[in-house]
Every structure is written in structure tokens, then in C-alpha cells.
Amino acid sequence: MHKNFKNIDRVVYGRGAFNHLSDIINPIRKENNQYFVYIVDNYFKDKELANRLQNKKEDLIYFIDVDPHEPTTEQVDQLRDEIITTKGLPSGVIGIGGGSIMDIAKALSLMLTNQGSSAQYQGLNLIKKPGVYHLGVPTISGTGAEVSMTAVLTGPEKKLGIKCDYTVFNQVILDPTLIATVPKDKWFYTGMDTYIHCIESENGIKRNAFSAAYAQTALKLCREVYLDEYSGQTPENDDKLMVASLMGGLSLTYSEVGVCHALSYGLSKILGYKHCFANCVIFQHLDDIYPDGVKDFKEMLIKNGIELPTGLSKNWDDATITAMAEVSYNLPFMWQHAFGDNFKETIDIDYIKSLFKRM
Ligand code: NAD
Ligand code: ZN
Numbered sequence: 001m002h003k004n005f006k007n008i009d010r011v012v013y014g015r016g017a018f019n020h021l022s023d024i025i026n027p028i029r030k031e032n033n034q035y036f037v038y039i040v041d042n043y044f045k046d047k048e049l050a051n052r053l054q055n056k057k058e059d060l061i062y063f064i065d066v067d068p069h070e071p072t073t074e075q076v077d078q079l080r081d082e083i084i085t086t087k088g089l090p091s092g093v094i095g096i097g098g099g100s101i102m103d104i105a106k107a108l109s110l111m112l113t114n115q116g117s118s119a120q121y122q123g124l125n126l127i128k129k130p131g132v133y134h135l136g137v138p139t140i141s142g143t144g145a146e147v148s149m150t151a152v153l154t155g156p157e158k159k160l161g162i163k164c165d166y167t168v169f170n171q172v173i174l175d176p177t178l179i180a181t182v183p184k185d186k187w188f189y190t191g192m193d194t195y196i197h198c199i200e201s202e203n204g205i206k207r208n209a210f211s212a213a214y215a216q217t218a219l220k221l222c223r224e225v226y227l228d229e230y231s232g233q234t235p236e237n238d239d240k241l242m243v244a245s246l247m248g249g250l251s252l253t254y255s256e257v258g259v260c261h262a263l264s265y266g267l268s269k270i271l272g273y274k275h276c277f278a279n280c281v282i283f284q285h286l287d288d289i290y291p292d293g294v295k296d297f298k299e300m301l302i303k304n305g306i307e308l309p310t311g312l313s314k315n316w317d318d319a320t321i322t323a324m325a326e327v328s329y330n331l332p333f334m335w336q337h338a339f340g341d342n343f344k345e346t347i348d349i350d351y352i353k354s355l356f357k358r359m
Helices: 017-030 048-052 073-087 099-111 184-202 209-226 235-253 259-271 275-283 291-303 318-329 332-339 349-357
Strands: 010-013 036-041 060-064 092-097 133-138 150-154 159-163 171-174
Touching (some): 017 036, 017 133, 036 099, 060 099, 073 150, 171 235, 184 209, 184 235, 184 259, 184 275, 209 235, 209 291, 259 318, 259 349, 318 349
Parallel strands (some): 092 133
């Protein structure tokens, strides 16, 4: 079956594009109870951007600290209950921040119109009704959450996305000036998520000319941003990274991620590692699976002065490694993409445990 994927309805790109926010949302303000909910990364609370939100007095603004943990089903349910009790159904939800905020905004939009807990809807096409209008403004680039069909949440049982056509943003505003303040380590880890998305998308049986076109362009941009002569955090590179993130997301939508992401889900679910950092910690050890990708990755680490921890598995007991391996094993579509339809002949829990022991 060919994927018939849902793309973002509208995209505006360019330095200063964020200033169009009020013009973009004004026509939507007549919907439902005629107000907007803003979900903004807490980093911006006392920054200049907080004065440029273009909100109206009836709007609700939530500043959310995404650092303690990745978005959870409980967090989205609570937010939804509070909003519905306070003001009823909003015209729309605006997410301003990184992948965590993108996912909270997407999930919230859906949960405002669907009954029960978001945990019930973790999986493919479980959502019953379209959500309210939702608009994403990324402020750190790499996850591709701005374009993906999924809102990744950690629930009581699993870390899994709410994935369906309705999850995709109605509008995205890509303004590269917004990512200028990202600290160097986060700029590296999150940007590398895109790099790894593309390496994995390219190396597997689901690769095709459509996914490859996006991956190859995004990889070229990543090399310019992280490796080449003019690499580093510059306005020109911010322009490129924002596009690379979007293209990396589109590439994996039409192909699949692979071994690094399968392991990363285990590390996040069992030990709470953040997605992009976890990917970097793992990817450095996958030279036999992605030789060219890992070689350039290691050069990027040196070029940008990033040091990743090693020797971590010495402190993990067998039960922890087994638990992580089980989470990873339960993502068969990633293993199938990376190792082919007969992957079960070579990939078992012991092999996956051996990969965790490399870390
Ligand atoms: P994030 O949203 O977790 O934010 C990372 C850090 O960067 C935070 O400390 C935040 O405050 C800070 N930050 C964000 N913008 C900033 C700015 N402009 N200046 C200074 N600091 C800034 O980061 P992320 O790496 O983009 O997202 C990770 C999350 O995305 C994970 O929860 C992961 O599960 C999810 N994810 C989702 C998808 C998807 O398709 N939905 C794909 C990959 C990852
Ligand atoms: Zn990723």
C-alpha cells in the first residue's frame, strides 16, 4: 500500500515571517468560542518574543517548561480539561517552541474535540474527530515535528505518537530568526535528529526517489551547517537548518527511520533520555550499520566541540538493558526498514541488547 500522506496545509518561510501571525489567525478567530490558546516554551517567558505574540486579551497563554520531561499524556489531558472548563472550545491552538511544544500543541488540538484520555489514542488512526485549527512556530530545528503526522507522547504504558491526518498542522510559520538563541549543545543535538532521520531514511528498504530527494537535500544542508568551511550558528545556516528539518521530516514520512531511532525509544522510555540527545549518544556506535553517516557525524562532533558520554552501559544492569531492548524490539517497522523483510532471522532481543552494551 502506498502512503497517502497528509502535508501541512500552509507554510510561510522567511526571516521575520512570525510577524504575520495575527494576520494569519484573524480569519480563524470567528470559530468556536472566538479565542486562541498559545502554548509557548517557557524559555521565552521573559524574552522579547513574549511581547510579540500578537495575542488578544481573550486569549489564553501557557508558558510550559519542557526541560523536566518529554510531553506526557497526563500533561495534555490536564491542559485540555483546564481550557475547556475555563473558556470552552477555542478557535485554535498555537504552539511556539521546539519539538516538545509542537507535540503538545498538536495533541491538545486533537484532545479538545476527542473524549477521554490522550493515552487511548496513542497509535495509528485512533482519533475519531478532527481537532481545532492548530498552528506551529518552531524555535529550534531538527525534529521535523513541525511537519510530521504524529504528536509523540509518553503515556502510562508507552512512548508513542498520536498519528493520523488530523495531527498535521494547518499552518506552520518558519522564521529562522527565532532559532538564533538556541544554545550550542541543543542546536547540535536537535539538528542531528534531522541528520539521523535522513541517514536512516536513505539506508533501508523503504527508500524511494521521493524520500531520497528530500533526504539528500537535507543532508547537504546539514553538512553546510555542521561540517563545512562556513559551518556554525550563523543567520545563513539558521535559514538552512530550518529547511533541512522540514525536509528531513518529509523524507522519513515517505520512508522510515531505523536502528538509531528504535534504540532511542528504548533509552527514552526506560531511562528518560531526551530524544535528540539519546540519538546522538547511540549513533556514534553504529559504524557497522551506517558507516558513512557515522564517519561524518564524528567529524561534526569534533568540528563543533561536542563531547558525548560513553561507557554508560557499565552502570546499567541486565534488567534495564533487557527492558530497553524490549521497547526497541517492539518497533518492527524500523528494524524491517533497516534489515529487510526477513529481519527476524538476525534481529532478536540479544542482538539489540548487544547494541545497548556498546554505549
Ligand atoms: P525541545 O522542545 O524539547 O526543547 C529543547 C530545549 O531547547 C528546551 O530547553 C527549550 O527550552 C530550548 N529552546 C527551544 N527553542 C529555543 C530558542 N529559540 N532559544 C533558546 N532555547 C530554546 O526540543 P526538540 O529537540 O526540538 O524536541 C524534542 C521533542 O520532540 C521530544 O519530546 C521528542 O519526542 C519530540 N519529537 C517529535 C517528533 C514528531 O514527529 N512529532 C519527532 C522527533 C522528536
Ligand atoms: Zn528523531
